[in-house]
Amino acid sequence: MIQMKNVYKKYPNGIVALNGMNVEIEQGEFVYVVGPSGAGKSTFIKMMYREERPTSGQMLVDGIDIATLKNKKVPLLRRQIGVVFQDFKLLPRLNVYENVAFALEVIEESPSKIRERVMKVLDMVGLKHKARMFPTELSGGEQQRVSIARSIVNRPKVVIADEPTGNLDPETSLDIMNLFEQINASGTTILMATHNREIVNTLRHRVIAIEGGLIVRDVAGGDYGYEA
Numbered sequence: 001m002i003q004m005k006n007v008y009k010k011y012p013n014g015i016v017a018l019n020g021m022n023v024e025i026e027q028g029e030f031v032y033v034v035g036p037s038g039a040g041k042s043t044f045i046k047m048m049y050r051e052e053r054p055t056s057g058q059m060l061v062d063g064i065d066i067a068t069l070k071n072k073k074v075p076l077l078r079r080q081i082g083v084v085f086q087d088f089k090l091l092p093r094l095n096v097y098e099n100v101a102f103a104l105e106v107i108e109e110s111p112s113k114i115r116e117r118v119m120k121v122l123d124m125v126g127l128k129h130k131a132r133m134f135p136t137e138l139s140g141g142e143q144q145r146v147s148i149a150r151s152i153v154n155r156p157k158v159v160i161a162d163e164p165t166g167n168l169d170p171e172t173s174l175d176i177m178n179l180f181e182q183i184n185a186s187g188t189t190i191l192m193a194t195h196n197r198e199i200v201n202t203l204r205h206r207v208i209a210i211e212g213g214l215i216v217r218d219v220a221g222g223d224y225g226y227e228a
């Protein structure tokens with residue numbers, strides 16, 4: 001599903017964020033990405049949906065060559081990847097339903113099918129009854145649920161999450177994690193950068209630790225491995 005060979009990323013200011021990274025992630029895996037601030041986690045994650053481009057090296061996501069992908073093809077890649085952020089990034093002028101429907105790639109589906117699809121994912125995240133509300137009317141946990149609904153509405157093979165529980169209290173974080181577990185159980189690959197020691201140590205999955213732009217640890221069912 002995801003392959004990186006010798007991926008190197010140097011920002012225009014000269015900072016080397018990824019220093020020759022090699023990794024393979026199979027379809028259906030759940031992977032935590034951990035490491036200290038500035039280690040390169042976000043850069044690693046941003047490569048996946050081509051928010052950043054490798055300076056050199058080879059990288060494939062679902063068979064798509066990220067390094068050479070033309071800018072005009074980036075929307076095609078993003079249709080196959082769901083992305084969830086720490087700060088939700090919902091569109092404030094659109095209600096819950098519209099935020100999810102907006103992300104849905106309306107190719108050949110009839111309006112009634114689209115409606116059914118959107119309501120189904122809202123139901124899955126427990127927000128069907130709040131479809132007409134606006135982001136500012138929702139709690140942080142609810143906003144993150146909307147963003148998760150938006151991330152899966154296109155049925156992507158992989159969902160990428162950058163600190164999805166970073167703004168949430170522990171109880172809400174666990175609710176959100178349960179949603180990711182459910183999504184993963186249906187076969188979707190999950191790649192999640194997190195500082196949440198508690199969660200990584202409780203809901204065990206593969207742990208990739210990044211330091212100084214390199215993978216320093218890669219353990220199936222591993223622990224967080226850093227002090228809180």
Ligand code: ADP
Nearest residue numbers: 011013015017036037038039040041042043044
């Ligand atoms: P993490 O997510 O682990 O905190 P990042 O990937 O954000 O790490 O950052 C890795 C390194 O790259 C840091 O030294 C950071 O300052 C630098 N960096 C991140 N984004 C940029 C950017 N857009 N331009 C220049 N340097 C950046």
Ligand code: ADP
Nearest residue numbers: 120121124152153154155156182183184186188
């Ligand atoms: P259908 O019955 O049309 O196959 P699905 O059951 O696949 O519909 O769900 C419709 C939408 O909700 C899809 O976008 C799907 O990705 C998402 N979805 C529903 N349940 C899950 C789940 N457990 N994990 C991941 N995605 C889900």
